Amino acid sequence: MRGVESLADRRRNTFNVDEELNAPFDWKHLSRAMGYIKHYKGNFIKTFFISVLAILLTLLTPLLTKLVIDDYIPQKNIPGILIAGLVFVAVSIVIVVCNRARSRLNSVSGQYIISEMRADLFSHLQKLPFDYYDSRPAGKILVRVVNYVNTVADFLSSGLINFVIEPLSMIFIVAYAALFVSWRLTLVMLCGLPLFVLYIFLIKTRQRRAWQLFSNKQSNMTAYLAENVNGVRVTQAFSREGVNQEVMEGLLDDNRGTWMKAAYITHSMWPVTAVLARLVTAAIYIVGVAALTGTAAGLTVGTVIAMANYASRFWGPLQNLGNLYNNLINTVAYLERIFQVLDEPVTVTDREGAYELPVIRGNVTFMNVEFAYEPGIPVLKGMTFEALEGESIALVGPTGAGKSTIINLLSRFYNLSGGTVYVDGHDIDEVTLPSLRRQMGIMLQDTFIFSGSIIGNIRYGRLDATDAECIEAAKAVFADEFIQKLPKGYYTPVNERGEGLSAGQKQLISFARTLLSDPRILILDEATSSIDTNTERLVQEGIARLLVGRTSFIVAHRLSTIRNCSKILYIDNGNIAEMGSHGELMEKRGLYYKLYMSQSGA
Ligand SMILES: Nc1ncnc2c1ncn2[C@@H]1O[C@H](COP(=O)(O)OP(=O)(O)O)[C@@H](O)[C@H]1O
Ligand SMILES: [Mg+2]
DSSP: OTTOOOHHHHHSOGGGOOOOOOOOOOHHHHHHHHHHHGGGHHHHHHHHHHHHHHHHHHTHHHHHHHHIIIIIHHHTOHHHHHHHHHHHHHHHHHHHHHHHHHHHHHHHHHHHHHHHHHHHHHHHHHHSOHHHHHTSOHHHHHHIIIIIHHHHHHIIIIITTHHHHHHHHHHHHHHHIIIIIOHHHHHHHHHTHHHHHHHHHHHHHHHHHHHHHHHHHHHHHHHHHHHHHHTHHHHHHTTOHHHHHHHHHHHHHHHHHHHHHHHHHHHHHHHHHHHHHHHHHHHHHHHHHHHHHSOOSSOOHHHHHHHHHHHHHHHHHHHHHHHHHHHHHHHHHHHHHHHHHHHSOOOSSOOTTOBOOOOOOOOEEEEEEEEESSTTOEEEEEEEEEEOTTOEEEEEOSTTSSHHHHHHHHTTSSOOSEEEEEETTEETTSBOHHHHHTTEEEEESSOOOOSEEHHHHHHTTOTTOOHHHHHHHHHHTTOHHHHHHSTTGGGOEEOTTOTTSOHHHHHHHHHHHHHHHOOSEEEEESTTTTOOHHHHHHHHHHHHHHHTTSEEEEEOSSGGGGTTOSEEEEEETTEEEEEEOHHHHHHHTSHHHHHHHHHHTO
16 A cells, blocks of 8 residues: 555554553563662662561551550550550651651652663763664653653652562561461451452553553653654644644543543552452451350450451552552563663764874865665765865755765764775774864754853854853854844853844854864855855855865855865765866766756856
8 A cells, every 4th residue: 555645644643653562571671770779779778677667666556456445445544545645646656757758768769760860861862873863753762761761760769669568568467467466367357368369460460551551652642742842833834733733632532541541440449459358357347246245265346446457457568569560560661661772772983992083184085985874775876086185075966866975974973884984094984983073063054053152052162162262263254243233242042943043143153163163174064055145145254264274065055155166076866977176067068067057047
């Protein structure tokens, strides 16, 4: 059915592709996550002891009740009752303090785990090569760094330890009940256990699947939201609001639907567990009362009441364990996604034994360079040319011919499929990336302005530059004039898209930024195509300033900009179709000539 995309397909685009989260459970991820926990070992040990203390104290209260009912009330021991009351209050206060301390410790570890994981992810994401980003919606990357890390850290900091504490709590209840109350009634209580375990076992898998589905839908929605916030200008320009709204509402429907289903399953647990718990309590009363009225072997009213109290506490930990198990499965699935990002190989990186590229003069040689973004679809097919120090090389040719690709390879944003690129005779594969890229200045059509100030954006070119140096660079490329006119001059705040600045002004800022970094090799990829006529002359002069004494590569559609270049390469279909100076190529009356004539309107 190639070429036929139904309306439904178009509406439910890639955002509705759920991430596979039902991968088999893998302990390996959990043990790797321990690396994030181990710094907070102290917190976990403290949490453990605090929790145990809280449990032991909580379990004292039924015994207190028993004492009061069986001994103090019949004896009319008023001071005893008062003291028991005070002890009860004191115990309650200590329990509250313990719980508070525990949640504080958990939050502290949780926040550290979040920071550490996000820092690791960010650091890796910054290193990942272009081709990683070529194939992924940014939103789905954000979901991993934001949502998944939250869930995982939550579980690691406060959930995991409960796998020890909850069973311990059950054991304590049974021990208290059997030792201090009545072992016979404890047996009655334990009769309910198989039923509970069976029920939880039956429902848990369904419940987990339902929550996982919800989490998938949520991440789809987040990804769609992220993309649309980024693309809102295009949306409005094409009046796509209605269609996008529909897609969003579809995603929201999925969100709500899956949440309702998961919540329904989860809430259906409560009546069942509540009924089971009541049944067991009823059984304790029946057995207890029967024993009281018959030959009471050590059974008292207080015993039965205390026992009922323990029984009511017995099921909580069991339910919690069921939930914990679900969280564990989820966490491990999320961890898998997180580690997948962290394990994504940095394919463009320094070779073993890579050396610092010394300060270069700026000779560039492409030798039989082959390249394909996707295996089997060659984009450059054995390209050879040379640019000498100080020369300016123009790349022209139809869209999709491979001009930007040549430039991407020169900065080693991708690895070559074949051939070699030399800079001053150094194979760029053999030198360290920063030493190479530091000596290159790249300017693209769409200047990226970072949030901050104008001067901060210029300083992006060289972080240790002083304000005076930044201003000097701006002056050199004729950016000073318009910057001075801004409300706060160089310190005018700008946001990440550079709102309030024209394309030409952004370009001038970018020139200043590049000049400041003082690259030996300068690359302009259609840097002048979106310039308004007001600033065009300035930009041309700015470029002329920038070119002085550097090797430069210029991709431009307006051929008037490149007439004076030392060498013009006409790129067609991944090959150099023509090469020479403007005069030579015009004389040749080939592809370049045709293009030039069509533009000059002759
Ligand atoms: N990131 C990418 N992934 C896959 N293919 C790409 C990518 N970038 C460019 N291409 C393909 O490579 C070819 C050359 O692209 P490019 O060098 O950007 O052309 P130009 O800059 O000359 O317009 C085109 O066919 C384009 O579709
Ligand atoms: Mg291009």
